[in-house]
Each structure stands twice: as C-alpha cells, then as structure tokens.
Amino acid sequence: MSFVDIVESIRKDVEAYKSEKRTPVYLALNESPHPFPEGLLKEFFEKVDPATLRTYFDSPCEELVKQIAEYVSTERWKARVDQISIGNGADEIIYNLLNMFKKLRIFIFPPTYSCYEIFARALGVRLRKVPLVGERLNLKFLKKVLSQDCVVFLPNPNNPTGHLFEEEEIFFLLKTGSLVVLDEAYYDFCGKSYVSFVEEFENLIVVRTFSKAFCLASQRIGYMVASSKLIDAYDRIRLPYNVSYLSQMLASLVLSKRDIFFERVRRIVQERERLKEKLRRMNFKVSDSVANFVFIYLEDDEKERMHRLFLENGVAVRKTEFGIRIGVGSSEQNELVLKILEGFRC
Amino acid sequence: MSFVDIVESIRKDVEAYKSEKRTPVYLALNESPHPFPEGLLKEFFEKVDPATLRTYFDSPCEELVKQIAEYVSTERWKARVDQISIGNGADEIIYNLLNMFKKLRIFIFPPTYSCYEIFARALGVRLRKVPLVGERLNLKFLKKVLSQDCVVFLPNPNNPTGHLFEEEEIFFLLKTGSLVVLDEAYYDFCGKSYVSFVEEFENLIVVRTFSKAFCLASQRIGYMVASSKLIDAYDRIRLPYNVSYLSQMLASLVLSKRDIFFERVRRIVQERERLKEKLRRMNFKVSDSVANFVFIYLEDDEKERMHRLFLENGVAVRKTEFGIRIGVGSSEQNELVLKILEGFRC
Numbered sequence: 001m002s003f004v005d006i007v008e009s010i011r012k013d014v015e016a017y018k019s020e021k022r023t024p025v026y027l028a029l030n031e032s033p034h035p036f037p038e039g040l041l042k043e044f045f046e047k048v049d050p051a052t053l054r055t056y057f058d059s060p061c062e063e064l065v066k067q068i069a070e071y072v073s074t075e076r077w078k079a080r081v082d083q084i085s086i087g088n089g090a091d092e093i094i095y096n097l098l099n100m101f102k103k104l105r106i107f108i109f110p111p112t113y114s115c116y117e118i119f120a121r122a123l124g125v126r127l128r129k130v131p132l133v134g135e136r137l138n139l140k141f142l143k144k145v146l147s148q149d150c151v152v153f154l155p156n157p158n159n160p161t162g163h164l165f166e167e168e169e170i171f172f173l174l175k176t177g178s179l180v181v182l183d184e185a186y187y188d189f190c191g192k193s194y195v196s197f198v199e200e201f202e203n204l205i206v207v208r209t210f211s212k213a214f215c216l217a218s219q220r221i222g223y224m225v226a227s228s229k230l231i232d233a234y235d236r237i238r239l240p241y242n243v244s245y246l247s248q249m250l251a252s253l254v255l256s257k258r259d260i261f262f263e264r265v266r267r268i269v270q271e272r273e274r275l276k277e278k279l280r281r282m283n284f285k286v287s288d289s290v291a292n293f294v295f296i297y298l299e300d301d302e303k304e305r306m307h308r309l310f311l312e313n314g315v316a317v318r319k320t321e322f323g324i325r326i327g328v329g330s331s332e333q334n335e336l337v338l339k340i341l342e343g344f345r346c
Numbered sequence: 347m348s349f350v351d352i353v354e355s356i357r358k359d360v361e362a363y364k365s366e367k368r369t370p371v372y373l374a375l376n377e378s379p380h381p382f383p384e385g386l387l388k389e390f391f392e393k394v395d396p397a398t399l400r401t402y403f404d405s406p407c408e409e410l411v412k413q414i415a416e417y418v419s420t421e422r423w424k425a426r427v428d429q430i431s432i433g434n435g436a437d438e439i440i441y442n443l444l445n446m447f448k449k450l451r452i453f454i455f456p457p458t459y460s461c462y463e464i465f466a467r468a469l470g471v472r473l474r475k476v477p478l479v480g481e482r483l484n485l486k487f488l489k490k491v492l493s494q495d496c497v498v499f500l501p502n503p504n505n506p507t508g509h510l511f512e513e514e515e516i517f518f519l520l521k522t523g524s525l526v527v528l529d530e531a532y533y534d535f536c537g538k539s540y541v542s543f544v545e546e547f548e549n550l551i552v553v554r555t556f557s558k559a560f561c562l563a564s565q566r567i568g569y570m571v572a573s574s575k576l577i578d579a580y581d582r583i584r585l586p587y588n589v590s591y592l593s594q595m596l597a598s599l600v601l602s603k604r605d606i607f608f609e610r611v612r613r614i615v616q617e618r619e620r621l622k623e624k625l626r627r628m629n630f631k632v633s634d635s636v637a638n639f640v641f642i643y644l645e646d647d648e649k650e651r652m653h654r655l656f657l658e659n660g661v662a663v664r665k666t667e668f669g670i671r672i673g674v675g676s677s678e679q680n681e682l683v684l685k686i687l688e689g690f691r692c
Binding site: 001002003004006007008010011014015016017019026029031032034035036037038041045048050051052053054055056057058059060088089091092095099100101103104118119122123148149151177179202203211215216217218219220229230232233235236237238239240241242243244245246247250 | 347348349350352353354356357360361362363365372375377378380381382383384387391394396397398399400401402403404405406434435437438441445446447449450465468469494495497523525548549557561562563564565566575576578579581582583584585586587588590591592593596
C-alpha cells in the first residue's frame with residue numbers, strides 16, 4: 001500500500017464534511033439564538049494579555065478545570081480536578097474516544113448524533129448500530145451483546161429527537177460493564193445529568209459542551225468527566241495545548257457569570273414548550289424534546305417536502321433519517337417556523 | 347480486551363505530556379519574545395462580532411485560506427485555496443497525518459522534533475528512527491529503504507538544531523516517492539521554503555504555523571500546503587470546526603499586517619546571529635541555526651550541568667538528547683544567557 005492508495009480510499013469511502021449554507025434564519029445546528037452578551041465581551045477584552053497571546057498557554061487548562069469541577073458538583077457528589085479534561089469542542093473528545101477504543105466493539109443507537117458515524121468513517125472505525133425501538137433502547141438485544149469489551153455512545157437528551165432516556169435504561173448500560181459515553185451536550189436545557197455517578201461507575205464518561213447554553217459554539221470548548229484513571233489515560237493521548245487561551249478565558253468568564261445564561265436557557269425552554277404544544281395541536285408527531293430544539297417525525301416524502309418549504313422561506317432546519325429537527329430560535333423566528341408549518345398540509 | 351486494558355496500557359506505555367514550569371525567563375518553547383502588538387489587539391476587539399461567537403463558524407476557514415494562499419505564493423508558483431488546510435496548531439496536522447498514514451512505514455531522523463514520537467506513542471503508531479550523520483540525512487541507508495509505502499517527517503530548519511538541510515537532501519527524499527512531511531515551523535526566520543514544489547511533487551506536504559513569527563502560539567493555528575487531492579482527503583478526516591472563530595480572525599489580522607512581524611523577525615535574526623557568534627567565541631559547539639533558537643551540542647554530564655545552571659538562574663531552556671536548545675529572547679534575556687554561560691566552564 002502507498003500513501004496514494006490511502007488518499008484514494010479516503011476520497012472514495014469518507015464523505016466530505018460540508019458546512020450547510022447559512023440562510024437568513026438558521027436553525028440547523030442548535031446554536032443559541034442569543035448573541036454573546038456585550039457586557040461580558042467587554043470584560044473579556046479587558047482581560048486579554050498581549051504577552052500571554054504569544055505563549056503556549058496552560059495545556060491542562062487548570063483554572064477552567066477548577067471552575068468546571070465546581071460547576072458539575074452536586075449535593076451528593078463533589079467533582080475533583082483529576083476527573084475532568086477539556087476538549088477542542090465536545091466533538092474532539094468524541095473523535096479521540098472513538099480512536100482510543102477502536103479495538104473494542106462500539107455501539108450507537110439510531111436515530112442518534114450524526115457525528116458518531118462521520119468521525120468513525122474518518123477514523124476507519126467500525127460502528128455497530130442498534131436502532132431504538134420507538135424511543136427506547138432495544139434492551140432485549142443489548143442484554144445479549146453488551147459486555148466489558150464494548151463501548152456505547154448515547155446522547156442524553158437524545159439528538160435529533162431531544163427526548164431523555166429512562167434512568168433504568170442508563171443504569172442497564174452501566175451495569176453491562178460497557179464503557180458508556182453519555183453525551184450531555186443538551187444537559188443545560190433539562191437539568192438531568194448522570195455526572196455524579198462517575199465515582200460509582202468507572203465505565204462512565206460524561207461529555208458536555210459550552211456551545212449550546214453558553215453561546216460559545218465558535219470557540220470550541222467541551223469537557224469530559226470520568227474516573228481519574230480514565231482521564232489520566234485520555235490526557236496522555238490527546239493533543240497538548242488543544243484549547244486556545246482565548247477559549248479558556250471565555251469559558252471561565254461564562255461560568256463565573258452563569259446566571260446570565262441560565263436566564264436565557266429559561267427563555268429557550270419556554271419557547272420550546274410553546275413550540276411543541278403548537279405543533280401537537282397541528283397534529284404533527286412531535287417527540288418530547290427537553291433540549292433546545294424540537295423534532296417532527298415524518299415519512300420520507302413529507303420530510304423532503306417540509307425541508308423544501310422551509311428553505312423556500314429562508315429557514316434552514318436539519319433533515320435527518322426519521323424527520324425534521326428545528327432549533328428553538330428567538331420568538332420571532334419561532335413564529336416564522338409556526339407560520340410556515342401552518343401552510344404545510346394545505 | 348476491555349476498555350480497562352486499553353486504559354491501563356496507555357497509562358503504562360504513553361508518557362504524560364507535561365507542561366514545563368514557567369520560570370521568570372522562559373526560553374524553552376521558541377515563543378516570540380515580543381508580546382502581541384497592542385494596536386492590532388485593539389483592531390481585533392473592534393472586529394469581534396457577538397452574534398458570530400454563538401455560531402459554528404466557517405469550518406473550511408475560507409477567508410484565512412485565501413490569505414494564506416496569497417502569503418505562500420511565490421514568483422514561480424501561485425497557490426490555490428484547494429491546496430491548503432488549517433489546523434488547531436501545526437501539531438494537530440502532524441497528529442492527524444501520523445494517524446492517517448499509520449499503516450505505512452514512518453521515518454523520523456533524530457535529533458528531531460520531540461512531538462513526532464510523543465504523538466506516535468499516543469496513537470499507537472510505530473516510528474522508524476534513522477539518526478542524522480553529523481547534521482546530514484543517512485542517504486546511503488535511506489536509498490535502500492525509502493519507497494512509495496513510506497512517510498518521512500522532517501523539520502526544515504531542523505528542530506532542535508535549527509540547521510537547514512541541503513536542497514539535494516530534500517529532493518532525494520521527494521524522488522524516493524515517499525510521502526514527505528516537511529515541517530517549516532521556523533520558515534519565517536530563514537526564508538527558505540519548498541512550498542512551491544507541491545505542484546511538481548504530489549508526495550510533498552509542507553506544514554507551517556502562526557505560533558512563532560506571528561506571536562500567536564496560544565491561539566493554535568497551523569496550516570498545510572499540498573496537492574489538492576491530498577488536501578481533499580485530509581479535510582475528510584480532520585475534525586470539522588477545528589479552528590475557532592477568534593483564532594481565524596487573529597491569523598487573518600496578522601497576515602494583513604505582516605510587516606509588523608517581519609520587522610520583529612529581523613530583530614530576532616540579528617540577536618540569533620549575535621548569540622551564535624558569542625557562543626562560538628566561548629568555544630561552545632554551536633549548530634548553524636537559522637531558526638529563532640540556538641543549539642549547543644553537549645555530552646550528557648555537561649548538558650545536565652548547564653541545564654541546572656540555567657534553572658538556578660531562573661532561565662528555562664530545553665534539554666534534548668544531544669544538547670541544550672535556547673530560544674532567542676529579548677536583548678536583555680540574551681545578555682543574561684551569555685552571562686550565565688560565561689560562568690559555565692570556570
């Protein structure tokens with residue numbers, strides 16, 4: 001084999017990751033509808049040190065890790081700094097975990113986060129797919145196959161549907177001994193987390209992000225919480241200096257002023273509930289999303305028609321295998337979404 | 347095998363990447379001695395858009411790629427945007443290339459950049475080491491082993507010695523058909539580049555960085571130039587959105603005001619030449635570095651003694667297998683280095 005063969009096989013087998021064209025109303029990536037707070041941005045500017053910019057800055061991200069430990073701690077459990085590592089977005093963590101555990105049998109549960117498959121193809125890692133039954137894990141089948149030589153990737157709330165899995169489903173996974181990568185990217189919109197169980201379950205990894213609730217998608221900051229053994233191993237395989245100085249500063253800043261973002265989250269949650277209710281009244285089959293998006297189950301032809309209708313009206317939404325995912329936008333954007341959908345079944 | 351086995355084997359086999367303790371005078375990482383220009387920082391602040399911060403921003407880095415294409419173009423060759431990809435530091439590119447081509451036979455030439463080995467161990471990739479003979483490639487041996495199923499990683503100027511390889515050595519590598527990853531991290535301090543040969547040699551990848559001459563180490567921005575086929579394949583396996591919005595903006599800004607940095611580079615080069623001359627007069631065996639550091643060849647015991655002497659005087663330098671590497675600092679810092687070394691052989 002030569003490098004030419006490898007290049008050709010990637011070009012044949014791995015789809016290029018394409019950014020979508022941005023329309024005037026862009027609700028395809030579950031970004032925050034609120035711009036980053038201007039006051040905080042000013043505070044940020046005042047803190048940037050030109051003498052630090054020139055340096056390789058704090059690869060363990062010590063200050064930020066301390067703040068995250070405090071943020072994720074609960075009444076029943078206090079996180080330690082050796083249980084946390086920071087990523088260039090949660091995506092880098094997922095990408096690295098796929099690569100790190102590629103020799104094990106890796107499972108995903110469609111409909112699920114699209115990047116698991118995109119990254120696995122990029123890395124030449126094989127994934128096993130066990131589709132959800134309704135919105136539940138296929139426990140009957142999984143009981144037979146999951147063991148200590150398996151890894152499962154599960155978003156909770158799920159993506160693209162936004163629904164939460166039952167506690168018994170999560171604990172079932174944990175008790176199989178499989179490594180469980182629980183992707184809590186949308187945690188802040190529902191408050192349900194399993195992060196406090198990393199002490200009891202050494203096979204649990206919880207992944208989180210600053211991209212959604214904290215308005216920092218562009219700055220690529222995610223984190224993982226797990227046993228100190230797992231974090232230590234992970235820190236040895238990740239790229240040093242993977243998160244930039246300015247990104248570390250911004251993440252620290254939003255955590256120190258988190259109430260601003262919690263208030264915004266409350267507004268997004270209100271809008272999400274309003275959207276779900278209105279869509280149900282229009283007789284759409286809507287999942288019980290607790291994230292910052294709603295999901296409409298649709299047959300293929302209706303899905304295509306709805307996607308086109310949105311695009312014709314300048315709104316980008318996410319078309320997935322089982323339906324359409326729509327990010328919760330500003331009140332005006334959500335009104336536009338509802339107005340477009342009112343015309344859908346005429 | 348279970349995930350516990352993988353975690354344990356990483357903890358056993360892969361050294362943790364440790365950031366060095368920063369001393370008052372820190373010359374261990376070849377950072378720019380000059381802080382980021384305050385005027386440019388103000389321009390940067392004026393351009394940051396709070397509504398963009400909340401979004402997933404421009405994964406192909408279109409604007410920045412255009413500017414880099416213009417920057418790397420020469421009289422004999424104009425770069426196209428499809429010949430360039432951006433990395434979360436040049437290190438991410440090196441890390442990804444090692445993983446992408448791990449099935450081939452990969453060669454490095456010690457003394458060389460330490461991260462090739464650190465990343466290879468992290469990725470479980472085997473490296474073959476063919477030590478330099480003096481400061482030259484072992485062509486006699488390499489003639490026998492290099493072919494299309496090989497990859498070579500070579501810094502030029504070399505790191506940690508800072509010397510340039512001869513043109514005939516570079517063209518020898520290219521003509522073997524091996525994939526040649528030429529690491530031009532220190533290009534700006536010598537002006538010698540092979541980037542204009544990516545058209546003739548489809549097996550050439552040139553890697554560059556904004557971390558050294560452009561005072562942006564903390565922001566993690568590197569790039570690669572290669573044939574469009576190779577770039578296309580690489581873009582399919584890299585993490586999408588790998589470079590943050592603010593990092594893209596800063597890199598664009600420094601390229602648009604590059605004269606500021608060229609002036610600083612001229613001063614660093616002057617200081618480097620002064621340092622080399624003085625060190626030679628002190629009878630140290632100094633390599634002919636054309637980078638932003640100098641290198642003193644030393645036997646083990648002298649190396650340890652010199653390293654300790656620097657630390658006792660609050661100066662961090664880099665101890666490597668064959669000697670001590672010292673970053674070119676400000677005039678005052680360089681004076682301190684010389685003063686410390688004057689006391690070395692008493």
